[in-house]
Amino acid sequence: MSATPEGDLLKDSISRIQQNVDSVFDAFLTSPDDSRSRLVDAMRYAAIGGGKRLRPLLLVSTAEMYGVNRDSALRAACAVESIHIYSLIHDDLPCMDDDDMRHGKPTLHRAFDEATAVLAGDAFHALAFEILADDETGGDPFARSELIATLARASGMHGMAGGQMMDMAAGEEEHDLHSITRLQQLKTGALLAASVEMGAIMGHVPPEGRHHLRAYARDIGLAFQIADDLLDHEGDEAKTGKAVRKDQGQGKATFVSLMGPDKAREQANALVEQAIGHLASHGDDAQILRALARYVVERDR
Amino acid sequence: MSATPEGDLLKDSISRIQQNVDSVFDAFLTSPDDSRSRLVDAMRYAAIGGGKRLRPLLLVSTAEMYGVNRDSALRAACAVESIHIYSLIHDDLPCMDDDDMRHGKPTLHRAFDEATAVLAGDAFHALAFEILADDETGGDPFARSELIATLARASGMHGMAGGQMMDMAAGEEEHDLHSITRLQQLKTGALLAASVEMGAIMGHVPPEGRHHLRAYARDIGLAFQIADDLLDHEGDEAKTGKAVRKDQGQGKATFVSLMGPDKAREQANALVEQAIGHLASHGDDAQILRALARYVVERDR
Numbered sequence: 392m393s394a395t396p397e398g399d400l401l402k403d404s405i406s407r408i409q410q411n412v413d414s415v416f417d418a419f420l421t422s423p424d425d426s427r428s429r430l431v432d433a434m435r436y437a438a439i440g441g442g443k444r445l446r447p448l449l450l451v452s453t454a455e456m457y458g459v460n461r462d463s464a465l466r467a468a469c470a471v472e473s474i475h476i477y478s479l480i481h482d483d484l485p486c487m488d489d490d491d492m493r494h495g496k497p498t499l500h501r502a503f504d505e506a507t508a509v510l511a512g513d514a515f516h517a518l519a520f521e522i523l524a525d526d527e528t529g530g531d532p533f534a535r536s537e538l539i540a541t542l543a544r545a546s547g548m549h550g551m552a553g554g555q556m557m558d559m560a561a562g563e564e565e566h567d568l569h570s571i572t573r574l575q576q577l578k579t580g581a582l583l584a585a586s587v588e589m590g591a592i593m594g595h596v597p598p599e600g601r602h603h604l605r606a607y608a609r610d611i612g613l614a615f616q617i618a619d620d621l622l623d624h625e626g627d628e629a630k631t632g633k634a635v636r637k638d639q640g641q642g643k644a645t646f647v648s649l650m651g652p653d654k655a656r657e658q659a660n661a662l663v664e665q666a667i668g669h670l671a672s673h674g675d676d677a678q679i680l681r682a683l684a685r686y687v688v689e690r691d692r
Numbered sequence: 693m694s695a696t697p698e699g700d701l702l703k704d705s706i707s708r709i710q711q712n713v714d715s716v717f718d719a720f721l722t723s724p725d726d727s728r729s730r731l732v733d734a735m736r737y738a739a740i741g742g743g744k745r746l747r748p749l750l751l752v753s754t755a756e757m758y759g760v761n762r763d764s765a766l767r768a769a770c771a772v773e774s775i776h777i778y779s780l781i782h783d784d785l786p787c788m789d790d791d792d793m794r795h796g797k798p799t800l801h802r803a804f805d806e807a808t809a810v811l812a813g814d815a816f817h818a819l820a821f822e823i824l825a826d827d828e829t830g831g832d833p834f835a836r837s838e839l840i841a842t843l844a845r846a847s848g849m850h851g852m853a854g855g856q857m858m859d860m861a862a863g864e865e866e867h868d869l870h871s872i873t874r875l876q877q878l879k880t881g882a883l884l885a886a887s888v889e890m891g892a893i894m895g896h897v898p899p900e901g902r903h904h905l906r907a908y909a910r911d912i913g914l915a916f917q918i919a920d921d922l923l924d925h926e927g928d929e930a931k932t933g934k935a936v937r938k939d940q941g942q943g944k945a946t947f948v949s950l951m952g953p954d955k956a957r958e959q960a961n962a963l964v965e966q967a968i969g970h971l972a973s974h975g976d977d978a979q980i981l982r983a984l985a986r987y988v989v990e991r992d993r
Contacts, residue, residue: 425874426861427854434849481814486806505787506860509810510853513782513817517848520821524841532833539840540825547818548735552811553728559807560727573726 401682408448408468413439415469419518433503433511437476441494443690445615445683446471449586452679453604457594463529464593467538470522471586474546477515478582480508482555495632516546529593537592545585554578566644572613580612603669610666611684617659618688620645624652632692659688702983709749709769714740716770720819734804734812738777742795744991746916746984747772750887753980754905758895764830765894768839771823772887775847778816779883781809783856796933817847830894838893846886855879867945873914881913904970911967912985918960919989921946925953933993960989 416438422428447468454464483490483498484505490498500508522528523539544550554577561574587608591601624647646655666684670677717739723729748769755765784791784799785806791799801809823829824840845851855878862875888909892902925948948956967985971978 423850423854425871426858427849429861430849430854430857477814481810484807484810486810506785507857509782509785509787510857510860513778513813513847514849514853516814516817517844517851517853520840521844521848524837524844526837532837535837536825536827536833536840539821539837543818543822543825546814547822548728548731548815549724550818552815552818553724553731556731556808556811557727559811560730570726 397678397682397685400678401686404448404452404679404682405444408444408451409442411451411465412444412447412469412472415465419469419522429503429507430510430514433499433507434514436502437480437499437511438473438515441496442472442476443692444472445687446475446582446586448679448683449583449608450590452683453587453590454593455590456673456676456680457591457596459590459593463527464590466522466525466528467589467593468586470519470528470538470542471582471589473515473519473522474542474551475582477512477519478546478551478555480512480515484508487555487559490634492633519546534592534595538589541585541588541592545581550577550581550585551579554581561643566649568646568649571644571646571649575613575616576609579616580609583612583615584608603672607666607669607680607684610662610669611687614659614662614666614684615687617646617655617662618690620647621652621655621659622690622692623647626691656688663688698979698983698986701979702987705749705753705980705983706745709745709752710743712752712766713745713748713770713773716766720770720823730804730808731811731815734800734808735815737803738781738800738812739774739816742797743773743777744993745773746988747776747883747887749980749984750884750909751891753984754888754891755894756891757974757977757981758892758897760891760894764828765891767823767826767829768890768894769887771820771829771839771843772883772890774816774820774823775843775852776883778813778820779847779852779856781813781816785809788856788860791935793934820847835893835896839890842886842889842893846882851878851882851886852880855882862944867950869947869950872945872947872950876914876917877910880917881910884913884916885909904973908967908970908981908985911963911970912988915960915963915967915985916988918947918956918963919991921948922953922956922960923991923993924948927992957989964989 416435420431420435420438422431447465450468450471451461451464454467455461479493480499482488483493484500491501492498496502499511519542520539523535523542526535529535546552554574557574558578566574584605587604588601591604623645646658650658663684667681670680717736721732721736721739723732748766751769751772752762752765756762780794781800783789784794785801792802793799797803800812820843821840824836824843827836830836847853855875858875859879867875885906888905889902892905924946947959951959964985968982971981
């Protein structure tokens with residue numbers, strides 16, 4: 392993050408959302424006095440004290456632009472984060488990406504065991520929808536239904552899970568820039584876009600008023616993935632807290648392998664400027680979303 | 693099933709719901725023209741043409757008692773069945789129960805691979821909530837929110853996933869009748885109870901009017917599990933379509949190992965009579981639910 396007023400604002404927003412998300416999960420994940428405690432311990436291990444909380448920050452910042460109460464938005468944000476956490480747990484499994492480290496500590500199946508990891512992921516998946524369906528998340532059941540539909544679509548076979556399937560097949564098939572873009576739009580883009588969209592739903596923005604926000608999310612989603620590929624290509628394991636240069640080792644096509652690192656960085660920067668352009672109508676209210684767009688390509692982990 | 697008018701009615705209801713559920717899944721699961729098709733193929737393999745469809749029949753029969761449109765009830769029923777299917781897929785994984793056969797054919801991870809099985813389970817999980825949040829499932833968003841909250845609670849850490857965690861720990865710990873009952877109430881009972889409750893929610897029955905239905909579901913849930921243990925103890929692999937006598941082999945406590953087969957059968961029958969007793973106020977409308985209660989202990993698979 393650059394040492395600018397905007398950079399400071401973002402830094403404060405990130406550390407605040409990290410604390411907020413940790414407290415919400417701490418309150419949700421209380422251990423029962425039986426053998427389920429292992430499951431809840433595993434969920435706490437995965438949910439508390441790690442992660443950039445990019446999706447929660449996107450959701451809450453969008454919602455606050457439209458005057459939504461922060462506590463309500465935070466609950467919805469933790470629903471999205473629950474989906475993100477379950478996807479990381481399942482993607483790290485030996486039968487999937489087989490990763491040993493995540494957020495600088497052993498992955499869940501390494502720290503506990505595979506069965507607990509599968510179950511903890513499933514329990515986060517259910518938790519997401521339990522949070523959204525609860526009337527504490529927002530008084531209006533129309534909005535709640537729309538939040539749930541948006542998150543379910545973004546995470547299922549037409550979204551994140553579908554993207555992960557394409558990614559699993561990516562080792563075997565020839566991929567060009569078009570198919571990699573499509574894959575990433577589903578695998579990571581869908582949930583980022585859902586975060587922004589859910590903030591707008593909570594702010595009672597009608598679907599036709601969300602186009603520019605979706606465009607913003609689409610652009611930063613792609614920029615985020617290109618930056619991820621660059622970090623994987625050039626990155627530092629100690630900073631990212633996970634294994635790097637895995638894609639190269641597996642011979643997987645990435646934005647970097649297809650475009651080269653210079654062209655990829657150029658493209659990521661162009662996407663960020665384009666994303667910021669979509670927020671033109673918002674003035675100062677969108678400061679955090681703008682700073683977040685820049686952070687997406689400037690981060691070192 | 694006994695050759696009585698009640699038995700015939702149930703037989704017809706089961707074969708009708710099996711056809712209905714197959715058609716709904718057939719319509720939902722259409723293959724996209726990219727590498728996600730493998731995911732959808734796997735989902736079709738797991739969802740179409742197998743299973744007793746006990747949960748859908750419970751939901752639709754309860755809903756129809758209260759005059760709910762069958763097509764709406766059927767969509768909600770397929771949401772519950774999606775959760776059931778995902779749980780079977782994940783429970784069958786090598787790191788969980790490591791089963792090779794399900795519904796008389798190879799389990800999903802055997803027919804496809806483990807990664808596809810994890811993802812297909814996840815995609816069914818999301819599909820359940822996508823179906824429920826869609827306004828085609830019922831026009832009233834209040835009811836939709838309640839359906840979603842009920843299903844999410846029943847399937848998460850305080851329901852099915854929590855029960856599966858207790859079951860995974862059951863091999864290592866001493867279990868008595870009390871803890872086995874609790875385990876099964878979560879692992880299988882919660883979703884059966886949710887099926888009945890969701891039918892009542894669709895029929896606009898207020899929470900205080902659902903007590904007897906919950907009691908009915910609790911009793912048949914437990915009877916169902918005792919019958920399952922008896923089938924596992926005495927059963928015939930060719931009929932059940934899955935491995936039998938696994939629990940004995942693993943030294944796991946079951947209702948049969950704790951009570952003995954005779955006492956267990958007596959208890960299952962007593963629970964069924966008790967379940968039927970809870971339906972006394974319903975007259976002829978509850979015919980299928982009564983027949984279903986008897987079927988739960990009389991089935992041979």
